[in-house]
Amino acid sequence: MVAYAPVIPRTPLLAGVARALGRGRIVALVGPRQSGKTTLARSLVPPGSTNYFDLEHPRHLARLAEPLTALEPLRGLVVIDEIQRRPDLFPVLRVLADRRPLRARFLVLGSASPALLQQSSESLAGRLETLFVGGFSPGEAGERRLSALWRRGGFPRAFLAASDAASLAWRQQFIQTYMERDVPQLGITIPAPTLLRFWTMVAHYHGGVWNAAEAARSMGVSEPTARRYLDVLTGLFLARQLQPWHENLKKRQVKSPKVYVRDAGILHALLGIGSERELLSHPKAGPSWEGAAIEWALDLLRPDAAHFWATHQGAELDLLVVRKGARYGIEVKREDAPRVTPSMRAALSDLRLAHLTVLYPGADRYALAPNITVVPMAWLARRDPRVLLGLPPRPSSPPAR
Numbered sequence: 001m002v003a004y005a006p007v008i009p010r011t012p013l014l015a016g017v018a019r020a021l022g023r024g025r026i027v028a029l030v031g032p033r034q035s036g037k038t039t040l041a042r043s044l045v046p047p048g049s050t051n052y053f054d055l056e057h058p059r060h061l062a063r064l065a066e067p068l069t070a071l072e073p074l075r076g077l078v079v080i081d082e083i084q085r086r087p088d089l090f091p092v093l094r095v096l097a098d099r100r101p102l103r104a105r106f107l108v109l110g111s112a113s114p115a116l117l118q119q120s121s122e123s124l125a126g127r128l129e130t131l132f133v134g135g136f137s138p139g140e141a142g143e144r145r146l147s148a149l150w151r152r153g154g155f156p157r158a159f160l161a162a163s164d165a166a167s168l169a170w171r172q173q174f175i176q177t178y179m180e181r182d183v184p185q186l187g188i189t190i191p192a193p194t195l196l197r198f199w200t201m202v203a204h205y206h207g208g209v210w211n212a213a214e215a216a217r218s219m220g221v222s223e224p225t226a227r228r229y230l231d232v233l234t235g236l237f238l239a240r241q242l243q244p245w246h247e248n249l250k251k252r253q254v255k256s257p258k259v260y261v262r263d264a265g266i267l268h269a270l271l272g273i274g275s276e277r278e279l280l281s282h283p284k285a286g287p288s289w290e291g292a293a294i295e296w297a298l299d300l301l302r303p304d305a306a307h308f309w310a311t312h313q314g315a316e317l318d319l320l321v322v323r324k325g326a327r328y329g330i331e332v333k334r335e336d337a338p339r340v341t342p343s344m345r346a347a348l349s350d351l352r353l354a355h356l357t358v359l360y361p362g363a364d365r366y367a368l369a370p371n372i373t374v375v376p377m378a379w380l381a382r383r384d385p386r387v388l389l390g391l392p393p394r395p396s397s398p399p400a401r
Contacts, residue, residue, distance in 0.1 A: 007156070008140050010040060012383065013133065017044070017107070020129045021077070025097040026106045028083075031133035032237045032263075033182055034174060036156050037109045040133065041079045044107065050074070055082040067092045074104050083108040084186060090123035097127050111186060111236070134237070135159065135263055137299045139383035146378055150292045151276055153265015164275060171269040175199075178238075188232055194219075198229045202239050203261050203270035207287025209310070210241070210259045230259065237262060242294070245307035245320050245351070254310040260291040267291065290332040293359050294319050296380045297330055297388055315346040320353075328389055329356040336362060340369050348372070355390030 017040070020027045029037045038054075045052050051074055053060045063070050067089055071078065083089065093106055135154020138146055152158045152167045155174065161167035179192040179199075188195075201215060216226040233239035241257040261267035267288055273279050279288070298306055303321035310316035319330040329347050331338075338358045348356055348371060358374045368374050371390065379387050384394050 007039070007160070008136060010036065010136075010140060012139065013040060014043065016131060020131055021105050021107065024105075024127065024129045025102060026093055026108065026124060026128045028128055028130045029107065029109045029133050030111070030130055030237075032155075033111050033178065034155055034157060035133050035135055037133045038081055039156075041081060041107055041109055045077060045079055051076060051078045053078075053080045055080065055085040061086075064089070068095070071096055071104075076104060077107060078104050079107045079109070081109045082111070084110045094123050094127060097124075111182065132237070134295075134299065135265075138296050138378075138381035139300070141381070143378045143381040146381060147276075150264050150289065151268065151279060153263040153268070155263060155265060158265045167265065168269060168274050171265050175266065175269060183236070186236070190229065190232065195229065195232070198226075199233060199238065199261075200270050202230065202233060202259055203267050204284075205259050206261050206267055206284060207290050208258065209254060209256050211256070238266070240291075240295070242306065242308050242319075245309045254312065258308050260294065262291075262295060264288055264292040264295075286334050289334045290318060293332040293377060293380075294330075296377075297321075297359070300380055300383070300385050301388055302385075303328075309347060309351060311346075315343045315350070317343065317347040317351070317356075320347075320351060323389070326354040327351055329353045330388060331356065331358045333358055333360045335360060338368065338374055340372060344369075344372060357388050357390065 017027065017029070029041065031037055042052070053064060055061060055064075064086065071092065080089065093108070096104065097106065136149060136156065136159050137154065138149060141149040141154070141159065149159060152161070152164065153171065155171070158167045158171050158174070161170055175196070179196045183190070183192065183195060198219060201218060205215075210230070212223045212226050216223045219226060219229075230239065230241065234241050238261070240260045240262050242260065243257050244254050246253040246255055261270065267284075268279060271282065271284060273282055279285055297319060298321075301321055301323060303323045305322040307320045308316070308318060309320050317329050318332045321328050321330065329351065331344060338360050344356055347353060353371070356372045358368060358372065359377050360374055361377055362374075363376055363378070365373065365375050365379065365387070373390055375387050379393075382393065387393050
């Protein structure tokens with residue numbers, strides 16, 4: 001039996017859900033299975049409430065045999081978990097959300113299936129706000145456990161497991177179960193061994209520019225098929241395609257995406273990395289650390305757009321984000337004392353960055369050059385996006401625990 005530490009409260013995420021429910025009538029929480037969506041939602045309704053529907057529970061499914069009859073009398077917050085199992089509910093929710101006066105708000109949870117996204121966009125256009133629920137963030141895990149968060153990943157049961165061995169066992173089981181049981185339930189017909197093999201291939205590409213032709217040859221499939229596999233993993237929030245930024249510069253720019261396994265712990269399980277020692281000596285340690293930094297930075301910033309930038313002349317930038325119309329750069333350096341590089345200067349000039357932040361594993365924040373600041377990775381645990389935008393940290397920002 002696997003023992004787990006106490007659950008970490010997800011206060012900022014709960015606050016975000018509350019704000020979204022205050023703004024609109026229907027809010028969707030999407031993200032991979034086991035990321036904590038159900039735990040979060042159950043904290044918002046009383047235990048045993050008739051306002052909670054789990055569409056994997058036969059009795060709850062039976063209650064929704066006549067959905068309008070079941071849902072119309074309910075008041076307050078109504079939660080529907082695993083909504084992708086009943087796409088026919090979306091038109092009903094549209095009708096109920098348009099009632100005057102408003103009698104109920106709806107929180108729907110889904111495992112990010114393409115069917116869920118398509119149905120919601122068609123039936124609930126202008127009525128639905130979508131929030132992503134991933135694993136624990138640095139702000140939730142705390143500064144002292146950032147190394148464990150990188151090593152184990154953010155899935156609650158992986159991060160909170162009693163030992164690294166127990167965490168790895170859970171992640172391995174999660175990968176197998178997701179491919180064999182959960183993916184088919186989402187209506188995806190790719191054979192489980194094929195998709196698992198492809199996911200492992202993505203792990204070996206992690207942090208690199210995607211070569212669809214090479215991947216297709218390795219899998220023995222066509223390039224469109226390989227792209228479809230990657231789109232499936234991306235749509236399930238298991239992989240990230242970071243698209244290149246390109247504009248009319250006088251330089252040849254890379255125009256293929258970079259790929260990442262979104263959760264570092266799952267990446268390590270796919271690569272067969274079982275311990276901290278194995279991780280630190282693995283060739284993918286650097287790209288793994290970079291991928292974790294990018295995911296954590298994006299979670300903190302919630303930008304309007306995110307890209308990477310690279311030219312065929314060798315200049316590159318790990319992350320370019322657009323926030324409120326301004327461009328910011330983030331470079332990840334796993335070294336003790338980062339220095340200004342020609343790539344940094346090129347990125348500042350060519351991309352017209354408002355600021356460039358260099359994330360590193362050290363302890364001190366300092367200016368490296370005009371508009372370039374070095375920031376400790378651990379500061380991401382302080383829940384202050386200003387530290388990534390070249391602004392002084394909020395005085396009220398406490399050191400992370």
